[in-house]
Each structure stands twice: as structure tokens, then as C-alpha cells.
Amino acid sequence: MSLLKSAHGGNIREAAALLGVDADTLLDFSANINPLGMPAGLKQAIIDNLNCVERYPDVDYQQLHQALAAHHGVPASWCLAGNGETESIFTLVHGLKPRRAMVIAPGFAEYRRALETLDCEIETFALREEDGWQLTERILPALTADLDCLFLCTPNNPTGLMPERALLDAIAERCRTLNIALILDEAFIDFMTDEPGFIPQLGQNPHIWVLRSLTKFYAIPGLRLGYLLNGDEQAVARLRKHQMPWSINAFAALAGVSVLNDRDYQQTTLGWLAREGQHLYQALGEIDGLTVYPGRANYLFLRCERADVDLQYALLQQHILIRSCANYPGLDGRYFRVAVRSKIENQRLLAAMRQVLS
DSSP, rough: OOOOSSSSSSSHHHHHHHHHHHHGGEEEEOOOTTTSSOOOOHHHHHHHGGGGGSSSTTTTTTHHHHHHHHHHHHOGGEEEEEEEEHHHHHHHHHHOOOOOEEEOOOOOHHHHHHTTTSSEEEEEEEEGGTTOOOOTTTTHHHHOTTEEEEEESSSTTTTTTOOHHHHHHHHHHHHHHOEEEEEEOTTTTGTTTTOOOOOOGGGTTTEEEEEETTTTTTTTTTTOOEEESSSSSHHHHHHHHHHOOTOOOOHHHHHHHHHHHHHHHHHHHHHHHHHHHHHHHHHTSSSSTTTEOOOOSSSSEEOOTTTTHHHHHHTTTTTOEEETTSTTOOOOOTEEEEEEHHHHHHHHHHHHHHHHHH
């Protein structure tokens, strides 16, 4: 089982307390955040606009929604920003009010938590180890007319695996036929240069909702900024009524306007991941005692084959925190997730892995 009580990665305070050290001494591979850090242009924009904390943000966040719309080539009325993608998940669930919903296991915990706040029956579709934890066509007959919505994370968290586009198209069509709201969480798709996602198809598919996050790619988890999109502007307007006013702070709103046009940062990030992601995947795969899955985002999913090694605790002894996946439904204490970080940091992780598994 996981050493930590937190349902998410990035809780270095809890890990440091367990070890009895200062949190700043830990190297965090448990949170999937861009190691390049906050874009320099955003940092300067915040400095230049410090006085914005002295007034309320625009309650409609018009400039932010226009920036998101321009970035995706859709009307601003299709966009609804939130205080992190998690708030968008809760806003969507409370707006749709599903009576019966399906989630994928293993998967992101907040779908279930949001659904549990309603009188909603939750059906779990279990991925299988024998399928390499990949989503397959088995899901199609499981989608039945008594479902109101389906949550899919593409790429999946924690596995980092992306379903085949043909399968996603088949799922979308079956959901349309059965009047199931298809909620696609594309929080990590910005890290995938060859995946446009479903935003270009929203105009013809009002039953599809897309969730996006700016937290991971632009390394601003402390600011909290995510958003949802849907091709039915009236449906989005109804959701807006469920959202708490001023839920996005002024700096987060400024960040959304600033980072979307930072082409240099975007290209540098994609170049880093192409190099370091592949190298880390190959190097981890060469370590005896590990099975590594071919994730396509900025993190890798792995299984420890050594029953005598508590991998998370052993690495924590070397001041490296990885994400245990034992608290994901369908997984156990053998499974872990590690972020892709800088070359030097990845080398430190690899050295520690080799030592504890030798």
C-alpha cells in the first residue's frame, strides 16, 4: 500500500514529514509538472501586474475566454474556465446531474469524487493487465442506454496510454446513438504533438465535453487553471450558472492569456519531452525488476517485480518521491508512476532505481 494518505501526487509536505526532513530536500517525481518551470514571460507579466490583486477579476473572465477561444479556433461561448481542471469536473457533474455514470479504472480519482456528491450510480469499467492496461473494444458493448455519461482520460492517468483514435471515434458514435454525454479529459494532450484531441470535432458533437488543463504543461499548479469546452453554447451557459463567481484568481486569469501565445516555451517543452521521455523510458526498461509501459505523456507507468522491495519507501530514503498507484482502483502496491523531469534529475532517479533494485 502507499505510504502516503494523499489521493494525488505532489504532496511533498506529507512525504517529508514521514522521513523527518525538509520538503525542499525532496526531488518530486510524483507530480506530472513541466520541469522547465513557469514561462519567463508569465513571471514578468505577474511582476508587471501585481496591482491587479487590488481589484476584483472580471466576473465573466472575458479576456481569458477570448484567449482560450482563439487558441482553439472556437467561439468564446464554447469555453468555461475554472479554478483548475478539478473545479471544471465538479461544475460539469453538478450541471449535467447524471443518474448513472461510467468511469474507467484505473483512472483519475476526481471523476468519482465529483459523481459521489450526487445521487448517482457509478459503474466501473476495469482495464485489464492482460491488455497492457490499454482501453480496448471491450468497452463498446458496456456502453448501454441506461448510462448518462462516460468519463475518459486521454491519455489515461496513471498509465499514460492513449487509446487508438478509431476506438475513440467508435466510442463517440456509440455515445451519440445512446444519448450518453462523453466527457474527454485531455489534461495531458498538449504534451503529444501528433494528437489534436476532439476539440476540432465539437461543433458536430454536442454530446462531447472536453476538459483541459494549463497546470501541467505550463508548470503553474499553484495558480490553478483549467477549462471545459462544448459545442452547444446554451449548454455551456447553463453550466456557468452553477459556477461560483470569481473562482479564478487574477494571476491565474492573467496566466491563461499570457502562456497560450508563448510559442518558444511550447516548442522547448516538446523538444525536451521528445528527448528525455524516450531516454527515461528506455533506461527504466533496462533495469531488472521493472516493467515499464509505453506512456505518451510526460509521465511513465511501471510495475515493480520485486516483492521484497518497497520501491516508494526505498527511493524516499534517497530523497526521491514517486507516485504509488496502490490507491487507484484495480491496481496494487506493485504499480507506480514517475514524471519525466530534466536530464540531470532523471539520471538521479535512474541511479537510485538501479541501487534499490540491484
